[in-house]
Amino acid sequence: MKIQSMGNLFRLFVVLMLLLFPAAGGAVRIKYSINELWRFSRQDAPQASSSGFSDASWEMVHLPHTWNCSDTMDDEQGYYRGAAWYRRSIHIPHNYHNKQITILFEGANQEVELFVNGNSAGTHAGGYTRFSFDITALLKPGADNQLAVKVNNRHNPDIPPLSADFTFFGGIYRDVYLVVSSQQHISTTHYASDGVYVRTPEVSESLAKLSIETMLSNASSVKKQVIVEHLLMDADQIVVGTVSKKYKLGEKTVNIPVSQYLELKQPSLWSPESPYLYSVCTRVYDEKKKQVLDEVYQTIGFRWYEFTTEKGFVMNGKPYKLIGTNRHQCYDRIGNALPDEIHVKDVLLLKQMGGNFLRVSHYPQDPVVMEMCDKLGIITSVEIPIVNEITMSEGFTSTSLEMTREMIFQDFNRPSVVIWAYMNEVLLYPPFKNNPQKHDDYLKAVGLLAQQIENQIRKDDPSRYTMIPFHANIDLYDQTGLTHIPKILGWNLYQGWYGSTFDRFGSFLDSASERLKGIPFIITEYGADVDPRLHSFNPLRMDYTQEWANLYHEEYIRAIMARTFVVGATIWNLNDFHSEERGNAVPHINSKGIVTTTRQLKDTYLHYQALLLQSPVVNIGGRNWTIRGGNADSNSTCMQPVKVYSNLPEVEFFINGTSLGRKTTVEAIAEFTIPFINGMNVLEAVGHTNGREIRDLIKVDFKMIPVPLKCKKQDFTSINVMLGSKRYFEDKEMDVIWLPEQEYTHGNWGYTGGSAYVKPTRFGQQPASDVNVAGTDRDPVFQTMRRGIESFRLDVPDGEYTVSLYFAEIISVSPKVLVYNLGDDPLAEEKNERVFDVYINEQQVIHELNIAKEAGDHRAIIRKFIVQAKDGTGINIRFDALKGEAVLNALRVYHNN
Numbered sequence: 001m002k003i004q005s006m007g008n009l010f011r012l013f014v015v016l017m018l019l020l021f022p023a024a025g026g027a028v029r030i031k032y033s034i035n036e037l038w039r040f041s042r043q044d045a046p047q048a049s050s051s052g053f054s055d056a057s058w059e060m061v062h063l064p065h066t067w068n069c070s071d072t073m074d075d076e077q078g079y080y081r082g083a084a085w086y087r088r089s090i091h092i093p094h095n096y097h098n099k100q101i102t103i104l105f106e107g108a109n110q111e112v113e114l115f116v117n118g119n120s121a122g123t124h125a126g127g128y129t130r131f132s133f134d135i136t137a138l139l140k141p142g143a144d145n146q147l148a149v150k151v152n153n154r155h156n157p158d159i160p161p162l163s164a165d166f167t168f169f170g171g172i173y174r175d176v177y178l179v180v181s182s183q184q185h186i187s188t189t190h191y192a193s194d195g196v197y198v199r200t201p202e203v204s205e206s207l208a209k210l211s212i213e214t215m216l217s218n219a220s221s222v223k224k225q226v227i228v229e230h231l232l233m234d235a236d237q238i239v240v241g242t243v244s245k246k247y248k249l250g251e252k253t254v255n256i257p258v259s260q261y262l263e264l265k266q267p268s269l270w271s272p273e274s275p276y277l278y279s280v281c282t283r284v285y286d287e288k289k290k291q292v293l294d295e296v297y298q299t300i301g302f303r304w305y306e307f308t309t310e311k312g313f314v315m316n317g318k319p320y321k322l323i324g325t326n327r328h329q330c331y332d333r334i335g336n337a338l339p340d341e342i343h344v345k346d347v348l349l350l351k352q353m354g355g356n357f358l359r360v361s362h363y364p365q366d367p368v369v370m371e372m373c374d375k376l377g378i379i380t381s382v383e384i385p386i387v388n389e390i391t392m393s394e395g396f397t398s399t400s401l402e403m404t405r406e407m408i409f410q411d412f413n414r415p416s417v418v419i420w421a422y423m424n425e426v427l428l429y430p431p432f433k434n435n436p437q438k439h440d441d442y443l444k445a446v447g448l449l450a451q452q453i454e455n456q457i458r459k460d461d462p463s464r465y466t467m468i469p470f471h472a473n474i475d476l477y478d479q480t481g482l483t484h485i486p487k488i489l490g491w492n493l494y495q496g497w498y499g500s501t502f503d504r505f506g507s508f509l510d511s512a513s514e515r516l517k518g519i520p521f522i523i524t525e526y527g528a529d530v531d532p533r534l535h536s537f538n539p540l541r542m543d544y545t546q547e548w549a550n551l552y553h554e555e556y557i558r559a560i561m562a563r564t565f566v567v568g569a570t571i572w573n574l575n576d577f578h579s580e581e582r583g584n585a586v587p588h589i590n591s592k593g594i595v596t597t598t599r600q601l602k603d604t605y606l607h608y609q610a611l612l613l614q615s616p617v618v619n620i621g622g623r624n625w626t627i628r629g630g631n632a633d634s635n636s637t638c639m640q641p642v643k644v645y646s647n648l649p650e651v652e653f654f655i656n657g658t659s660l661g662r663k664t665t666v667e668a669i670a671e672f673t674i675p676f677i678n679g680m681n682v683l684e685a686v687g688h689t690n691g692r693e694i695r696d697l698i699k700v701d702f703k704m705i706p707v708p709l710k711c712k713k714q715d716f717t718s719i720n721v722m723l724g725s726k727r728y729f730e731d732k733e734m735d736v737i738w739l740p741e742q743e744y745t746h747g748n749w750g751y752t753g754g755s756a757y758v759k760p761t762r763f764g765q766q767p768a769s770d771v772n773v774a775g776t777d778r779d780p781v782f783q784t785m786r787r788g789i790e791s792f793r794l795d796v797p798d799g800e801y802t803v804s805l806y807f808a809e810i811i812s813v814s815p816k817v818l819v820y821n822l823g824d825d826p827l828a829e830e831k832n833e834r835v836f837d838v839y840i841n842e843q844q845v846i847h848e849l850n851i852a853k854e855a856g857d858h859r860a861i862i863r864k865f866i867v868q869a870k871d872g873t874g875i876n877i878r879f880d881a882l883k884g885e886a887v888l889n890a891l892r893v894y895h896n897n
Contacts, residue, residue: 028292028294028295029179029180029181029182029185029294029295029296030178030179030180030181031104031177031178031179031180032177032178033175033176033177034088034090034103034147034176034177034178035062035063035064035175035176036062036063037060037062037088038060038061038062038063038065038086038087038088038172039055039056039058039059039060039061039086039087039088040058040059040060040061040065040067040084040085040086040087041055041058041059041084041085042067042080042084043082043083043084043085044082044083044084044085044150045085048085048087048148048150049115049118049120049148049150050118050148051117051118051146051148052118053087053148055087058085058087061086063172063173063174063175063176063337064171064172064173064174064175064336064337064338064339065086065171065172065173065337066109066169066170066171066173066334066335066336066337067080067084067169067170067171068080068153068167068169068170068171068335069333069334069335069337072167072169072335072578072580072588073578073580073587073588075587075772075774075775078580079167079580080170081153081154081155081168081170082152082153082154082170083150083151083152083154084150084151084152084170084171085148085149085150085151086147086148086149086151086172087146087147087148087149088146088147089144089145089146089147090144090145090147090178091143091144091145092139092140092141092142092143092145093141093142094141094142095141096139096141096180097141097142098183099136099180099181099182099183100134100136100180100181100182100183100185100188100217100219101134101135101136101139101178101179101180101181102132102133102134102135102136102178102179102181102188102189103121103132103133103135103147103176103177103178103179104130104131104132104176104177104178104179104188104192105124105130105131105132105172105174105176105192106130106174106175106176106177106366106367107127107128107129107130107172107173107174107366108124108127108149108151108171108172108173108174109127109128109151109153109168109169109170109171109173109336110125110126110127110152110153110156110159110168110170111123111124111125111151111152111153111154111156111159112124112131112149112150112151112152113149113150114133114135114147114148114149115146115147115148115149115150116135116138116139116145116146116147116148117138117139117140117145117146118146118148119138121133121135121138125156125158125159125399125402126159126160126385126399126402126403126406127153127159127168127363127385128363128364128365128384128385128403129192129363129364129403129406129407129410130192130193130367130406130410131192131406132179132188132189132192133189134188134189134219136219149172151170151171151172152170153168153169153170153171157391157393157395157396158391158393158395158396158398158399159396159399160384160385160386160387160390160396160399160400160403161362161363161385161386161387161388162387162388162389162390162391163387163388163389163819164362164385164387164388165579165581165582165590165818165819165820166328166330166362166577166578166579166590167330167335167336167578167579167580167588169330169335169336169337169578171335171336171337173335173336173337173338174366181294182284182293182294183218183219183220184216184217184218184219184220184224184226184249184284184286184293184294185216185217185219185284185293185294186214186215186216186217186282186284186294186295186296187215187216187217187254187255188217189217189254189255190215190255190409191405191406191408191409191410192406192410193409193410193412194296194298195214195215195216195255195296196212196213196214196215196280196282196296196298196413197212197213197214197215197409197412197413198210198211198212198280198298198300198412198413199211199212199213199463200300200302200463201463203267203269203302203303203304204304205266205267205269205316206265206266207263207264207265207266207267208263208264208267208302209261209262209263210232210261210262210263210264210280210300211259211260211261212230212243212259212260212261212262212280212282213257213258213259214228214230214257214258214259214260214282214284215255215256215257215258216228216247216249216253216255216256216257216258216284217253217254217255217256218249218250218251218252218253218256219252220251220252221251221252222251223248223249223250223251224248224249224286225246225247225248225249225286225287225288226246226247226248226249226284226285226286226287226293227244227245227246227247227284227285227287228244228245228246228247228258228260228282228283228284228285229242229243229244229245229282229283229284229285230242230243230244230260230262230280230281230282230283231280231281231283232262232264232278232279232280233278233279233280233281234268234278235268235276235277235278237279240264240278241262241263241264242262243260243261243262244260245258245260246287264302267302268302269301269302269303269316270301270302270303270377270415271303271315271316271318271377272315272320272356272377272378272379273377274377275301275374275375275376275377275415275416276301276302277299277300277301277374277375277415278299278300278301278302279297279298279299279300280297280298280300281295281296281297282295282296282297282298283295298413299371299374299413299415300413300415301374301415301416302415303315303316303415304316305418307465307487307488307520307567308520308567309513309517309518309519309520309564309565309567310564311564312520312564312565312566312567312568313379313520313567313568315379320356320379321561321567321568322356322357322379322522322567322568322569322570323354323355323356323357323557323560323568323569323570323608323612324350324355324356324357324358324359324378324379324568324569324570324571325350325355325357325358325359325570325571325572325573325574325594326358326359326361326524326525326570326571326572326573326574327346327350327358327359327360327361327365327369327573327574327575328361328573328574328575328577328578329343329365329366329369330575330577330578330597331575331597331598331599332596332597332598335578336578338366340366340368343365343366343368343369343372344368344372345599346369346574346575346599347369347372347373347376347378348372348376349574349595349599349605350378350574351376351377351378352609352613353594353605353608353609353612353613354608354609354611354612354613354614355378355608355612356377356378356379356612357378357379357380357381357568357569357570358373358378358379358380358381358570358574359380359381359383359421359522359524359570360380360381360382360383361381361383361424361524361570362383362385362387362424363383363384363385364382364383364384364406364407364410364411367410370382370411370414370416370417373414373416374414374415374416377416378416379416379418380414380416380417380418380419381417381418381419381420381421381467381522381524381570382407382411382417382419382420382421383407383420383421383422383424383467383469384400384403384404384407384421384422384453385403386400386422386423386424386426387424387425387426388424388425388426388428388429388819389426389428389429389430389431390423390426390445390446390449392441392442392445396449397449397452400422400449400453401452401453401456404420404422404453404456404457405456405460407420408420408457408460408461409460412461417464418464418465419464419465419466419467419488420457420461420464420465420466420467421466421467421468421469421486421490422450422453422466422468423446423449423450423453423468423469423482424468424469424492424524425469425470425471425492426446426450426468426482427443427446427470427471427473427476427477427480427482428471428819428822429819430442430443430446430476443476443479443480444480446480446482447480447481447482447485450468450481450482450485450486451485454466454485454486465486465487465488466485466486466487466488467486467487467488467489467490467522467524468482468485468486468489468490469490469491469492469524469525470482470483470489470490470491470492471491471492471493471822472491472492472493472495472508472822474512474515474516478515478516483516483519484519487520488519488520488521488522488567489516489519489520489521489522490521490522490523490524490525491508491509491512491521491522491523491524491525492524492525492526492572493505493508493509493523493525493526494525494526494527494528494822495508496528496541496552496555497527497528497529497541497542497552498542498763498821498822498823498824499762499763499764499822499823499824500763502551502552502555502556503555505526505555505556505559506559506562506563509521509523509559509563509565509566510563513563513565520565520567521565521566521567522566522567522568522569522570523556523560523566523568523569523570524569524570525570525572526556526569526571526572527549527552527553527571527572527573527592527593527594528548528549528552528553528592529542529544529549529584529585529590529591529592530544530545530546530549530591530592530593530602530604531544531545531584531585531586531591531780532546532596532600532602532624532625533585533729533730533731533732533780534546534585534727534728534729534730534780535547535622535625535727535728535730536548536726536727536728536740537640537641538726539551540726540767541764541766541767542766542767542768542770543726543727543766543767543768544584544585544591544727544768544770544780545727546602546603546604546622546625549602549603549604550603550604550607550621550643553571553604553607553608554607554667554669556569557569557608557611558667571592571594571604571608572592573590573592573593573594574593574594574595575593575594575595575596575597575599576589576590576591576592576593576595576596576597577589577590577593577597578590578597579820581816581818582770582818582820583769583770583771583772583779583816584770585768585770585779585780585783586779587772587773587779588772590820594608600624601623601624602624603621603622603643603645606619606621606623606645607621607645607668607669609645610645610646610647610665610668610669611647611667611668613647616646616647616648616687616689616694617645617646617647617648617694618644618645618646618648618651618685618686618687618694618695618696619644619645619646619685619696620642620643620644620645620683620684620685620696620697620698621642621643621644621645622642622643623696623698625700625730626698626699626700626701626730626732627700627701627703627730627731627732627735627736627737628640628676628700628701628702628703628728628730628737629702629703629704629705629728629737629739630676630702630704630705630739631704631705631707631748632678632704632705632706632707633707635675636677636678636704637675637676637677638675638676638702638704639673639674639675639676640673640674640676641671641672641673641674642671642672642673642674642683643669643670643671643672644665644669644670644671644672644685644696645668645669646665646668646669646670646685646687646694647665647668648665648687648688648689648694649664649665650662650663650664650665650670650687650688651663651665651670651685651686651687652685652686652687653670653672653674653683653684653685653686654682654683654684654685654686655674655675655676655681655682655683655684656677656681656682657682660672660673660674676700676702676704677702677704678702678703678704679701679702679704680699680700680701680702681699681700681701681702682697682698682699683697683698683699683700684696684697685697701735703717703718703737705719705739705749707747707748708747708748708795709747709748709749709794709795709796709797709874710747710795710796710797710872710874716796716797716895717894717895718736718892718893718894718895719739719749719794719892719893720736720737720738720739720890720891720892720893721738721739721740721741721749721792721890721891721892722738722739722740722741722780722781722784722889722890723741723751723756723784723785723786723789723792723888723889723890723891724741724755724756724757724768724784724785724786724787724889725740725741725756725767725768725784726740726741726767727740727767727768727780727784728740729778729780729781731778736892738780738781738890741756741786744791744792744793746795747795748795749792749793749794749795749796750792750793751786751789751790751791751792751888752789752790752791752792752793753788753789753790753791754786754787754788754789754790754885754886755786755787755788756784756785756786756787757769757784757785757786757787757810757811757887759826759829760826760827760829761821761824761825761826761827762823762824762825762826762827763823763824764824766826767784768780768783768784769783769784769810769811769812770783770826771783771810771812771858772858773808773810773858773859773860774858774859774860775859775860776860781806781889781890782806782807782808782810782860782889782890783808783810783889784889784890785808785810785887785888785889786887786888787885787887788881788885788886788887789879789886789887789888790878790879790886791876791877791878791879792876792877792888792891793874793875793876793877794874794875794893795874796869796874796875796893796895797869798869798870798871798872799868799869799895799896799897800866800867800868800869800895800896800897801866801867801868801869801875801893801894801895801896802864802865802866802867802892802893802894802896803840803864803865803866803867803875803877803891803892803893804862804863804864804865804891804892804893804894805838805846805862805863805864805865805877805888805891806860806861806862806888806889806890806891806892807849807851807855807860807861807862807863807887807888807889808851808855808858808859808860808861808889809831809851809852809855809856809857809858809859810857810858810889811829811831811857812826812828812829812857813828813829813830813831814828815827815828815829831852832883832884832885833850833852833883833884834850834851834852834881834883834884834885834886834887835848835849835850835881835882835883835884836848836849836879836880836881836882836883836884836885836886836887837849837879837880837882838863838877838878838879838880838886839877839878839879839880840865840867840875840876840877840878841867841868841869841870841873841875841876842876842878845863845865846863848882851887866896875893877891
């Protein structure tokens with residue numbers, strides 16, 4: 001039908017229509033959460049489905065909830081993957097006897113069966129999409145009704161993901177709702193969507209055409225003549241278009257599509273800088289009674305876009321470089337059971353950084369995430385969780401295709417969504433390498449499944465683009481045919497982290513582009529792990545320091561921005577996230593996020609903010625490194641570098657009120673060398689723009705080590721040293737800074753003899769172990785060591801000291817190989833028995849220490865001693881090897897008096 005004008009006549013028409021249907025407010029659907037007062041048991045209890053089962057002894061929980069908050073972060077390998085039960089009672093009012101009642105789960109991982117009053121209401125496979133069950137026939141109006149939900153996060157070969165670099169938290173970890181509607185209603189069970197799909201086949205600055213499909217259901221045994229009406233409303237909720245259609249709805253019908261069309265002249269367009277949103281109110285009327293039977297609202301936006309290698313990404317005729325992040329749905333101490341507020345905060349973090357792109361990976365996420373992307377103008381790619389591998393079975397194919405349709409229809413109307421994706425790094429480690437025929441069959445199966453998914457997406461939503469994210473093995477993906485199935489290719493690239501060097505990143509992109517001409521690329525993953533407690537002025541690959549990650553990202557973003565065929569890039573990852581199998585500096589965490597699990601900003605976030613944000617930015621780097629330390633120089637200061645991230649042309653830096661001068665920013669960075677003094681230091685950076693000052697200020701507590709140590713007795717208080725390490729480790733909780741080792745010189749402190757431990761890997765070596773060291777939360781203190789150490793001397797003043805020696809056996813004879821290391825696997829190391837004595841000032845304090853025998857591998861030992869330094873001899877810790885080598889991981893010396 002032709003769109004109505006916005007004149008007074010049309011406004012009057014709308015008011016009259018509303019007056020004709022005064023029952024609308026009481027008849028439309030009701031949707032409310034049932035998140036509270038669930039009884040929970042983390043075990044399989046087959047009788048729990050019965051309505052008479054007693055759950056009085058079970059734990060009381062509220063949703064969102066996961067049962068893996070603790071066991072995914074402890075020192076024990078593995079976490080509970082199995083069945084668990086949730087139960088609660090709900091009261092259904094008597095006046096709901098002629099209503100249709102649906103229960104909607106926004107997410108439960110990963111197999112679910114619902115029982116209502118002891119009867120099975122349905123099952124669902126897949127942990128990341130919404131699902132719903134019509135439970136009307138199983139309910140008793142006017143009474144309490146028992147819900148029992150069996151949830152299982154076990155490995156199931158027919159349900160993706162089969163394996164992945166993230167934790168498969170079990171539980172009902174998103175909201176659960178009851179939806180109460182009339183018997184004639186807009187479908188609540190069509191892939192758990194809202195049942196209304198708005199297509200915009202033609203959009204320009206002058207005209208937008210809408211095609212609206214409504215899925216109708218009639219649960220009664222009586223045919224019903226209905227009117228389906230759509231009201232198109234602008235951002236101020238003013239009706240700017242309407243269309244209606246009569247339809248005869250048959251009895252006992254489900255998901256019947258009804259199509260209608262609208263046009264809007266001179267639409268306000270949706271874009272990253274101006275995310276203008278319209279809404280469509282869809283109403284179903286009883287034609288005879290002139291009564292509203294059901295009503296839903298959909299938010300939509302008008303835009304057109306394309307991806308090309310020549311122009312990159314263009315929306316509404318304007319080119320954009322898509323720069324943003326990936327995002328995992330987890331948070332410190334609560335796993336994936338996030339409240340809405342954290343979902344909102346994460347998208348705001350991306351927007352405040354200046355990002356315009358979110359890869360919703362590796363699975364569809366909470367509806368609030370998508371809602372925020374619509375509101376904030378964040379362009380998105382959403383994907384189903386086929387990660388690393390597939391199963392060659394009908395069940396896996398069926399589940400994957402069902403997930404695909406759930407993903408599409410649940411976020412169909414989102415203006416932010418421009419890409420549907422699938423099969424992340426699916427050929428990372430294909431099986432059957434020793435059986436050529438099976439290997440070939442597997443590759444063919446992967447190609448066939450990819451084509452089936454692609455065909456399904458093109459059928460359900462031909463307007464959006466498709467993408468498969470690959471790792472760097474271009475030959476294998478090309479051989480399988482995957483490089484020519486989707487419209488866009490994603491690349492997960494980590495040159496300079498898992499192996500190789502930074503410059504190999506750009507050369508790979510250029511050669512891949514030459515080989516795959518005309519196909520746009522998105523760098524779907526790139527990143528380096530950062531433990532924000534670790535720092536180095538001599539950073540190395542895989543040392544987990546902030547400084548190595550800074551170098552990594554500076555190189556990568558430079559290469560990305562220089563290539564038009566790279567239409568976009570998403571950092572891996574917005575936030576640090578749970579990955580139970582990992583060791584790393586923070587065990588069980590993938591720390592490639594640009595913010596931590598608690599959303600503490602890292603330097604990488606600050607740099608991207610300065611590069612991307614349009615409003616003025618001045619951020620002092622290392623802003624969370626507030627406890628520093630080092631040796632004093634002849635001026636009783638310690639010179640250390642500090643970066644400032646700014647999009648202003650120059651920055652002036654002040655230390656304790658004294659200016660260090662101005663420096664020009666280069667690629668949004670200005671670097672200063674700061675003369676820290678002992679105690680509190682005030683650091684301030686100042687930029688100027690349009691006649692105003694932009695300032696940033698932080699305070700740093702600097703713990704100076706006097707040199708020589710005997711300058712004044714009261715000057716030396718404590719020292720903490722990590723042996724075999726070039727890293728600093730900040731321990732805020734203990735108000736301590738751990739220093740990198742140094743060789744002993746007279747009047748100072750340091751080691752004599754031995755060599756720093758390095759971990760051998762397939763592509764080189766790592767400067768520290770990445771094993772999970774049991775018995776400590778300060779793993780980096782124990783993950784380096786000096787092998788064959790002869791002594792450690794400190795020329796401290798006379799007095800009483802506490803000396804703590806830190807030991808751990810970190811060599812791995814049979815190292816754990818993780819698929820996520822992209823081939824940079826740890827190599828087996830030879831570990832000979834080591835037995836040694838330790839002397840302090842020639843008094844034996846440890847006799848025949850055998851770390852492996854006493855504590856086993858990868859477990860922390862701390863030995864503490866009270867020591868007297870006398871006659872100006874300081875403290876001399878000597879190691880006498882009886883078998884193999886003596887080792888020391890770290891030491892702490894504290895001046896008692």
